[in-house]
Amino acid sequence: MNTNLARLAVGETGRITAIGSTGAMKRRLMDMGLLPGAEVLVEKVAPLGDPIEVRVRSYYLSLRKKEAEGIMVEVKS
Amino acid sequence: MTAAPKLRTSAAADPPGDARAITVAVAGNPNSGKSTLINAIAGTRLQVGNWPGVTVEKKEASFEHAGRHIRLVDLPGTYSLSPYSQEEIVARDYLAHERPDVIVNVVDATNLERNLYLTVQLLELGIPVVMALNIHDEAEAKGYRIDVRRIEERLGIRVVPTSATKKKGLEQLLEAMVGTALARGARKPVDLSYGPDLDAAVRDVARELVARHPQLVDRYPLRWLALKVLEDDERVSAETSLDRDAFAAATLEHLRTAHGEDLEALLAEARYALAAGLAREVLQKPELQKIELTERIDRIVLNRFLGIPIFLATMWIVFKLTFDLSSPFGEWIQGMTSGPFKRWAATLLGGVGAPGWTVSLVNDGIISGVGFVLVFVPVIFAMMFFITLLEGSGYMARAAFVMDKAMHAVGLHGKSFIPMVLGFGCNVPGVYATRTLENQRDKVLTALLVPLMSCGARLPVYVVFVGAFFPQNPGTVIWSLYVIGIVLALVMGVVFKRTLFRGDAPAFIMELPPYRMPSFRSLCLHTWEKGKHFLTKAGTYILAVSVIVWFLLHLPWGVESKKDSYLGKAGQVMAPALAPLGFGTWEAASSLITGVIAKEIVVGTMGEIYAPAPEHAEEAPTLGEDLKEIVTSFGAAVGESVGNVVSTVGISSLSFEEKEDHSALKGALRGAFTPLTAFGFMVFVLLYMPCVVVAIAMRQEFGGWKWFGVAFAYQTALAWVAALLVHEGGRLLGLGG
Numbered sequence: 015m016n017t018n019l020a021r022l023a024v025g026e027t028g029r030i031t032a033i034g035s036t037g038a039m040k041r042r043l044m045d046m047g048l049l050p051g052a053e054v055l056v057e058k059v060a061p062l063g064d065p066i067e068v069r070v071r072s073y074y075l076s077l078r079k080k081e082a083e084g085i086m087v088e089v090k091s
Numbered sequence: 092m093t094a095a096p097k098l099r100t101s102a103a104a105d106p107p108g109d110a111r112a113i114t115v116a117v118a119g120n121p122n123s124g125k126s127t128l129i130n131a132i133a134g135t136r137l138q139v140g141n142w143p144g145v146t147v148e149k150k151e152a153s154f155e156h157a158g159r160h161i162r163l164v165d166l167p168g169t170y171s172l173s174p175y176s177q178e179e180i181v182a183r184d185y186l187a188h189e190r191p192d193v194i195v196n197v198v199d200a201t202n203l204e205r206n207l208y209l210t211v212q213l214l215e216l217g218i219p220v221v222m223a224l225n226i227h228d229e230a231e232a233k234g235y236r237i238d239v240r241r242i243e244e245r246l247g248i249r250v251v252p253t254s255a256t257k258k259k260g261l262e263q264l265l266e267a268m269v270g271t272a273l274a275r276g277a278r279k280p281v282d283l284s285y286g287p288d289l290d291a292a293v294r295d296v297a298r299e300l301v302a303r304h305p306q307l308v309d310r311y312p313l314r315w316l317a318l319k320v321l322e323d324d325e326r327v328s329a330e331t332s333l334d335r336d337a338f339a340a341a342t343l344e345h346l347r348t349a350h351g352e353d354l355e356a357l358l359a360e361a362r363y364a365l366a367a368g369l370a371r372e373v374l375q376k377p378e379l380q381k382i383e384l385t386e387r388i389d390r391i392v393l394n395r396f397l398g399i400p401i402f403l404a405t406m407w408i409v410f411k412l413t414f415d416l417s418s419p420f421g422e423w424i425q426g427m428t429s430g431p432f433k434r435w436a437a438t439l440l441g442g443v444g445a446p447g448w449t450v451s452l453v454n455d456g457i458i459s460g461v462g463f464v465l466v467f468v469p470v471i472f473a474m475m476f477f478i479t480l481l482e483g484s485g486y487m488a489r490a491a492f493v494m495d496k497a498m499h500a501v502g503l504h505g506k507s508f509i510p511m512v513l514g515f516g517c518n519v520p521g522v523y524a525t526r527t528l529e530n531q532r533d534k535v536l537t538a539l540l541v542p543l544m545s546c547g548a549r550l551p552v553y554v555v556f557v558g559a560f561f562p563q564n565p566g567t568v569i570w571s572l573y574v575i576g577i578v579l580a581l582v583m584g585v586v587f588k589r590t591l592f593r594g595d596a597p598a599f600i601m602e603l604p605p606y607r608m609p610s611f612r613s614l615c616l617h618t619w620e621k622g623k624h625f626l627t628k629a630g631t632y633i634l635a636v637s638v639i640v641w642f643l644l645h646l647p648w649g650v651e652s653k654k655d656s657y658l659g660k661a662g663q664v665m666a667p668a669l670a671p672l673g674f675g676t677w678e679a680a681s682s683l684i685t686g687v688i689a690k691e692i693v694v695g696t697m698g699e700i701y702a703p704a705p706e707h708a709e710e711a712p713t714l715g716e717d718l719k720e721i722v723t724s725f726g727a728a729v730g731e732s733v734g735n736v737v738s739t740v741g742i743s744s745l746s747f748e749e750k751e752d753h754s755a756l757k758g759a760l761r762g763a764f765t766p767l768t769a770f771g772f773m774v775f776v777l778l779y780m781p782c783v784v785v786a787i788a789m790r791q792e793f794g795g796w797k798w799f800g801v802a803f804a805y806q807t808a809l810a811w812v813a814a815l816l817v818h819e820g821g822r823l824l825g826l827g828g
Contacts, residue, residue, distance in 0.1 A: 033356070038175040039598055041173050041359070042173070043600065044360075044363075045359070047363060049359060049363055058389070058393050060398070060492050061393070061398035061399050061493055062497060064499075065496070067393070071204045071367070072204060073602065074603040075603065076599070076600075078499070078598070
């Protein structure tokens with residue numbers, strides 16, 4: 015199933031299929047290891063509902079949902 | 092020697108041959124333990140400054156090792172060498188243009204893959220690299236087995252396992268960097284393969300660069316430049332005005348058909364593929380991984396229900412420790428400078444027959460100014476210590492994670508919360524604390540709002556006025572002023588977001604690093620660097636302003652009444668502007684002007700203007716008594732500091748009990764103000780221009796006076812409008828004016 019990273023539930027893993035954002039934002043996401051093919055596990059949602067914490071390339075990263083929406087993923091079962 | 096000396100600045104001064112100085116650039120990811128490693132190597136020899144033109148911190152150290160002169164340059168911690176953040180630009184410009192003899196790449200051994208992504212980019216520069224495989228002890232404790240030899244072989248560089256906190260591997264690292272720098276040319280890093288298509292494209296572009304732009308090949312490392320051309324790197328394009336599409340047209344066409352339009356993404360993928368491949372090859376993780384400590388802590392600290400209470404409790408502890416630990420020492424310094432130091436100066440000047448006005452200048456201008464700078468030292472040191480602890484331990488990132496949504500609503504960043512909270516104690520550490528934010532926009536916006544947090548220096552003003560006009564409910568009135576400041580900060584946040592800081596808020600893409608205990612030595616060094624920086628830089632300005640205010644008060648010569656001094660005259664000029672607010676008198680205006688040094692000075696000036704105390708000669712204590720008093724009062728300060736922290740739950744340094752008797756002043760004020768105008772005056776004091784120390788902090792953090800100018804203008808306008816609303820609104824409600 016294809017969706018974006020912001021829509022994954024806590025505990026779900028997705029494989030990145032595309033980065034929708036452009037320019038500096040895209041490069042920043044890529045530099046942090048969010049590239050097509052990478053697997054991302056949603057670890058937590060902040061107490062106020064945003065941002066989220068994910069695990070990628072064996073480290074923890076937080077990003078706002080707005081940024082996560084630009085990351086297309088294929089949900090892994 | 093084959094390699095030409097690269098040190099343009101120092102090459103001439105150095106002895107010829109192998110004894111020349113070696114320049115070492117230290118690069119690495121944030122949270123890779125780079126600062127700790129540098130502190131462990133260079134210690135107090137580090138010089139802290141800024142990179143030219145930007146407000147990114149620059150650390151450098153020069154020292155001798157094994158008979159060689161080594162110059163160590165710490166590059167900002169970055170995840171990449173992209174042309175987007177200030178830090179990344181500083182790091183890559185330095186590497187590409189200054190070309191150090193060797194790069195020490197600090198790599199977090201517990202987080203190999205992402206760290207190697209930067210390593211791959213560093214290798215593109217063709218500069219010899221030594222890898223410090225740092226935090227090696229922690230990786231071992233986790234059962235990681237890293238094949239150091241294999242990394243060396245695959246990358247063609249020396250790799251030294253280190254543990255900066257335990258000071259392990261430092262000698263070997265120094266030896267490796269000197270050895271690598273001296274063997275320059277003999278040992279080159281491997282040109283890593285990015286796959287046949289990209290490799291061919293890099294070769295083609297490089298060939299055409301050599302043929303068509305030989306002057307550029309002198310300015311940039313060739314392979315690096317070819318890669319930047321392929322990536323269509325913004326910054327290199329702007330610097331060289333090279334057009335990517337004018338190069339290797341056929342190869343580019345092939346790349347695009349095979350791999351898509353976005354070559355920048357293609358290269359990022361190739362680099363990460365290399366990093367991931369290498370990490371897989373050299374790293375063996377234990378089959379069964381324990382649930383890590385970080386994960387266990389985060390289950391509690393970031394919990395849906397506990398996250399915010401834990402954050403607030405942490406803030407309260409940090410605030411209490413910062414201000415309650417430091418304030419007795421600040422008062423001790425104040426007591427020393429205002430008492431014994433002034434008496435000694437007076438005795439000394441009197442002894443050499445200097446005229447009376449010099450005593451006043453030295454005491455009220457210079458010693459007061461110096462004392463004023465010194466009073467800030469304990470609080471700045473305490474704040475820096477705790478902020479560094481929060482950052483180094485990994486909690487700062489969690490605090491930002493927890494608070495981001497709330498702060499983002501007013502255009503701020505999750506990390507903005509901490510500077511704002513510190514602002515309640517003193518705006519100065521609040522402004523300095525904005526350096527924990529990564530983005531310039533977030534830093535500046537936060538610093539602009541910090542002065543609206545009612546600081547401890549405004550309390551004495553409130554206390555006197557509340558005592559004179561609202562003795563029945565002092566707490567409520569003072570509380571309302573804090574609330575006004577907070578509400579206006581929220582409003583101004585939204586206003587700035589829509590005006591000066593229009594456009595998208597910068598992204599919030601932040602690593603949550605593992606929790607670690609920073610080394611005490613590193614903490615202290617960092618704190619010391621910052622404190623020293625404040626003393627030397629801020630001190631000069633504060634002293635100058637203090638002397639200027641003294642002259643304003645005492646010139647022209649022989650002035651009898653304060654009304655005729657320059658300060659009084661300035662007050663008379665300003666008074667009409669304050670008339671609509673209900674306190675348009677020269678006395679009020681003059682007092683407000685002296686508040687530029689610190690808002691609490693408003694009370695002192697008012698005391699002198701409204702209720703001048705008759706001079707009375709005191710029995711001066713002897714030198715011995717003075718010295719004894721200084722020592723015993725220091726002991727008392729230590730006791731009080733400890734007592735503050737353990738005895739009460741509240742913040743003792745912010746309790747509003749009066750420390751001096753102001754009954755004469757209060758009586759005079761009751762004649763000059765009504766309760767309504769008194770409240771308006773307090774609102775004005777809360778909001779109008781930040782004090783000179785905040786101005787200097789802003790200048791130090793953001794370069795130039797521009798942002799202080801903005802703060803000065805908007806705050807003074809805001810103060811005027813708010814006080815007017817209080818005055819007019821109050822009159823409409825029939826509160827009298």
